[in-house]
Amino acid sequence: MRRAVCPGSFDPVTNGHVDVITRAAALCDELVVAVLVNPGKAGLFSVDERMDLLRDAVSDLSNVTVDSFEGLLVDYCTAHGIPVIVKGLRAVGDFEYELQMAQMNRELAGIETLFVPTAPQVGHLSSSLVKQIATFGGDVSSLVPKAVNDRLIAKAEGRRP
Numbered sequence: 001m002r003r004a005v006c007p008g009s010f011d012p013v014t015n016g017h018v019d020v021i022t023r024a025a026a027l028c029d030e031l032v033v034a035v036l037v038n039p040g041k042a043g044l045f046s047v048d049e050r051m052d053l054l055r056d057a058v059s060d061l062s063n064v065t066v067d068s069f070e071g072l073l074v075d076y077c078t079a080h081g082i083p084v085i086v087k088g089l090r091a092v093g094d095f096e097y098e099l100q101m102a103q104m105n106r107e108l109a110g111i112e113t114l115f116v117p118t119a120p121q122v123g124h125l126s127s128s129l130v131k132q133i134a135t136f137g138g139d140v141s142s143l144v145p146k147a148v149n150d151r152l153i154a155k156a157e158g159r160r161p
Helices: 015-025 047-057 073-080 092-109 127-135 146-159
Strands: 003-008 030-036 064-069 084-089 112-117
Touching: 003 015, 003 073, 015 030, 015 047, 015 084, 015 112, 030 047, 030 073, 047 064, 047 146, 073 092, 084 092, 092 112, 127 146
Parallel strands: 003 030, 003 084, 030 064, 084 112
Antiparallel strands: none
């Protein structure tokens, strides 16, 4: 496979994301990990912080680059000559939603979608759960890359009274 994009908010990147990215990178010549810029939603980490954390998490993957996009993913794909979207699936609920998106993306721009099921040991991870646990002082060190854990601890300490 030539080029593919793995999109998401990655707020923050988890070991589940890294699993999907690593496995997808083995299937293509170039994988772009694209962080969605959503001006209407304030994340825990800024887009630049998320991109830096992603770059650190995938630094050992020579065919992976990190970028960001705003608007429709298919427009980003078309503008950058990317014919394939890679999406990680954790559960049946993910599949139902992502299948609709894949069908719409194919209809709109002829972009294909490749589904990569997460490995069982990381299938339960989500950024929102990781943030919630970290905010209440829980240990997420086994759930995220080290740089992410360090930044989560710093952010959580900054929010505690």
